[in-house]
Amino acid sequence: MEGVIVAAFGRHYEVATPAGRLQCYPRGKKSSFACGDRVAVVPGGDGQGVIETLHPRRNLLWRSDAFREKLIAANLSHILIVVATEPGFSDLLVSRCIVAAESQDITPLIVLNKADLGERLEAARAQLAPFRALGYEVIEVSALNGAEGLMKRLAGLHAILVGQSGMGKSTLTNALIPEANAATREISEALDSGKHTTTFARLYALDGTAPDNAHGWLIDSPGLQVFGLAHLAADDLAESFIEFRPLLGQCRFRDCRHEAEPGCALLAALADGRIHPRRFEHYRTIRAEIAEAKRLNPGW
Ligand SMILES: Nc1nc2c(ncn2[C@@H]2O[C@H](COP(=O)(O)OP(=O)(O)OP(=O)(O)O)[C@@H](O)[C@H]2O)c(=O)[nH]1
Ligand SMILES: [Zn+2]
Numbered sequence: 001m002e003g004v005i006v007a008a009f010g011r012h013y014e015v016a017t018p019a020g021r022l023q024c025y026p027r028g029k030k031s032s033f034a035c036g037d038r039v040a041v042v043p044g045g046d047g048q049g050v051i052e053t054l055h056p057r058r059n060l061l062w063r064s065d066a067f068r069e070k071l072i073a074a075n076l077s078h079i080l081i082v083v084a085t086e087p088g089f090s091d092l093l094v095s096r097c098i099v100a101a102e103s104q105d106i107t108p109l110i111v112l113n114k115a116d117l118g119e120r121l122e123a124a125r126a127q128l129a130p131f132r133a134l135g136y137e138v139i140e141v142s143a144l145n146g147a148e149g150l151m152k153r154l155a156g157l158h159a160i161l162v163g164q165s166g167m168g169k170s171t172l173t174n175a176l177i178p179e180a181n182a183a184t185r186e187i188s189e190a191l192d193s194g195k196h197t198t199t200f201a202r203l204y205a206l207d208g209t210a211p212d213n214a215h216g217w218l219i220d221s222p223g224l225q226v227f228g229l230a231h232l233a234a235d236d237l238a239e240s241f242i243e244f245r246p247l248l249g250q251c252r253f254r255d256c257r258h259e260a261e262p263g264c265a266l267l268a269a270l271a272d273g274r275i276h277p278r279r280f281e282h283y284r285t286i287r288a289e290i291a292e293a294k295r296l297n298p299g300w
Pocket of ligand 1: 141143145168
């Protein structure tokens with residue numbers, strides 16, 4: 001029976017199938033799946049099942065530091081990067097999410113929430129201007145007033161919501177998916193936390209049908225304060241900055257590190273404004289982190 005993984009709980013998985021939801025275990029010992037994975041399962045009665053086959057993935061979003069890696073979601077078309085007019089957001093985290101997306105052929109969409117807070121709107125727009133200039137779509141919403149415009153934009157997409165804590169990701173999820181509201185409330189009540197917190201990723205069908213690949217779906221993920229990219233190779237990192245792409249291979253030295261080398265095409269582009277200084281800073285920061293992770297764990 002074919003299905004889609006809608007939640008991953010470490011050892012077991014919830015799979016949406018034409019026959020309903022099944023709690024499934026992998027056949028082998030060491031296998032890991034992610035929300036959005038398409039699988040073949042064998043139902044075993046009692047609402048349980050065994051995952052027999054993982055169908056080929058279109059892509060896989062994951063994060064890593066020097067010692068751990070974590071699968072986040074598979075088979076995505078878009079990543080919705082949620083930022084807000086307030087509190088302040090990290091544009092470095094936006095670049096990180098874009099790198100993760102570009103390196104896996106996933107389209108980033110930046111969602112600027114709390115657009116109703118008018119006095120902060122211009123500053124947030126200015127902070128996003130370098131991304132907009134690169135052609136990344138920025139959608140302004142107010143989750144408090146519903147999110148109809150965004151809902152229309154999401155039709156048919158296979159997307160994941162990511163963002164820092166406080167950006168209004170939960171409010172946005174609840175506006176987009178009423179079903180998610182109930183789910184977070186149940187969890188909050190069970191944990192007696194009294195707070196809506198997303199603790200694991202969950203996939204929701206966007207049109208109220210069962211999740212499958214023919215229709216749109218949205219994955220709500222826990223806040224990503226850190227989005228480690230230790231698994232990326234240095235070349236993949238540079239390729240994931242789309243404004244660098246036409247320049248790569250144009251430096252005088254083939255092994256140019258784009259630090260201070262003469263004839264560096266990236267530094268020339270930085271000097272004459274074709275590369276935004278913030279973006280180059282983000283590139284340097286992420287590259288240093290990757291180098292540090294590889295130093296701590298040469299196995300990477
Ligand atoms: N003015 C305004 N406030 C909003 C909007 N969306 C969310 N908020 C408020 O922002 C605060 C944070 O919202 P949450 O949805 O809890 O934020 P979150 O990003 O899910 O944060 P975590 O649960 O910590 O991950 C809450 O007080 C919301 O009421 C909006 O569109 N406009
Ligand atoms: Zn160079």
